[in-house]
Amino acid sequence: NPHLNFVYRDPENNFNRASVKGLVCRLVKVKQPHTARALEVAAGGKLYNVIVDTEVTSKKLLKRGQLQRRTTIIPLNKISGHSMNQNTIRTAEQLVGKDNVQPALSLIEYDRELRPAMEWIFGQVFICRDMATARKVTFHERIMKKSVTLDGDSVDPGGTLSGGAAAKGPNVFEEVNKLKEPEEALARKELELAVVDQEIINLARVAERFNSLKERLDLRKHEVELVRQKLQQTSHHRYQEEVDNLKESIAKLGKKVVECTNTVAGNQHKVNDLEAKLKNVKALKETQLQTAKNEMVRLEKKAEESSKQWKQREQAYTAHQSHHFILGKEAVENEKLGGSTYGRTTQDDGGQHTGCEAAIIGIPKKISSEVIPRDSMIVFDLSKSSQTDDQELADGFQQDISTCYTSNRSLGEICSFFQDRIISKNPWPPRFPKQTPPQIAFYQDF
Missing domain, CATH: 3.30.70.1620 (Alpha-Beta Plaits)
Known part of the structure; x- marks a missing residue:
């Protein structure tokens, strides 16, 4: 409408x-x-x-x-x-x-x-x-x-x-109501458009102002460049460059002087220590030499004591090995000689081991009558063991012999028993770097 x-x-x-x-x-x-x-x-x-x-x-x-x-x-x-x-x-x-x-x-x-x-x-x-x-x-x-x-x-x-x-058709007020919402939207858009137009106008003014200032700036830059070129052609400019270079060198050298001063101060105490040591070097040398001599004498004494202990241990080990060999040998011979005696048994419990008892009792007597060359083995007499350092070993043998009286072991088992017993009593087997220890062997023919 x-x-x-x-x-x-x-x-x-x-x-x-x-x-x-x-x-x-x-x-x-x-x-x-x-x-x-x-x-x-x-x-x-x-x-x-x-x-x-x-x-x-x-x-x-x-x-x-x-x-x-x-x-x-x-x-x-x-x-x-x-x-x-x-x-x-x-x-x-x-x-x-x-x-x-x-x-x-x-x-x-x-x-x-x-x-x-x-x-x-x-x-x-x-x-x-x-x-x-x-x-x-x-x-x-x-x-x-x-x-x-x-x-x-x-x-x-x-x-x-x-x-x-x-x-x-619709009345006037209905038509107005239909138009009201679109018109309000149009009014809002027109208002926004007016705001945008005003911003465009403001921006155009700013752009014009910017272009004007930019032209003036470019002109001033060109003038400054011309003045700089003229200054470079004068002696004053050259002198100024030299002064600037000298100032820069002075600043660098000043930093280097400070660094060197700090280094000297840091190493001064090391220099003082070295000077003090140089003054006392002779006395220090004599002191260290005397200390070394004393240490050498102490080590020599310790070496002699170790050598003596080594010889003692070596002799003891050789004696133990010789005893072992003798016992094995006697056990084999006694078994050959008294095999029939060992085989007899009686109904009496007290006489069951007569042969074994005789064989065992004869071992120390046989050992005491043996003479073994000195260069091959050392004689060990069980009857005299109470007067040696092996008293404990001798007492153990006597106890083991008494135990065998009531046992049912064969002669070979008794020999093996004494072999283990001797080895267990000698927990320190010495080393023989220059000679081979005696070889011990049992020959059992039963």
Whole structure:
């Protein structure tokens, strides 16, 4: 609907568009949608009037606003409207019922500043449920006000009636409501666009300022380069370069001097120690030499003692091995000589081992009568062992011999027993690095 838009140009520069309030139909909000048709008929063509703040604004718009069609403008400071008397409203409500009649002004919402215009348009109209109600209200002698039914039929106190077929299509207020949301979105976008346009303008100004400053900077750089080239061609510039180089060298040498000073201070105590040692080197040498001699004498004495202990151990080991060999040999001979005696047994428990006892008792006597060459083995006499360092070994042999009296062992088992006994009593077998120890063997022919 083209009548729902009011298009104009600003009549002057810096024109305040807030002074133009807009079309009446866009400034009214219907409280109850089913009364929209009646309100549209009640207002009539006034819905397309334009409300402004003053008559001055209305004159500017009419003269220089370049309006596209004929327009009625309502200045708020000049329009005069009146709302309906409360007594009249109560009379109508008592006449047809409160639910059947309502003042048109009570069915709309609007800004307070627009009240004069709204009273002028809707202030003297009733909205009734049907035509019969409208006639009662309109032609009552104490009311005499225009009435409009919900279907859009109107009754004028002058006697004019209008009605007929209901209007087709949406009413003005419905069209306005449909346009309200898109227009609000459009207004937001226009506002954003205005902000963006302003930013573009500001950026354009900044860019222009930047380009101007950049040109000036480039010009100054060029001038500085020209001055530098001129300075390089003068003697003053050469002297300045030499001074800068000397300052840099002085700084480096100063750091090196500090480092060398720290090194000298750190090594001074080492120098002092070496000087003190050089002064006392002779006395220190003599002291160390005497210490070495004393240690050498001590080690020689220890070596002699170790040699004596070695010889003693070697002799003891040779004696033990010789004893072992003699016992084995005597055991074999006695078994050959007394085999029949060993084999006799008696029923008396005390005489079961007579042969074994005789063989065992004869071992130490036979050993004591043997003479063994000195270079091959040392004679060991069990009868004299109590006077030697092997007293413990001799006592053990005598105890073992007594044990054999009551045993049932053969002569070979007895020899093996004495062999293990001798070895267990000699836990320190010495080493013979220069000679081979005597070989001990038992020859058992049983």
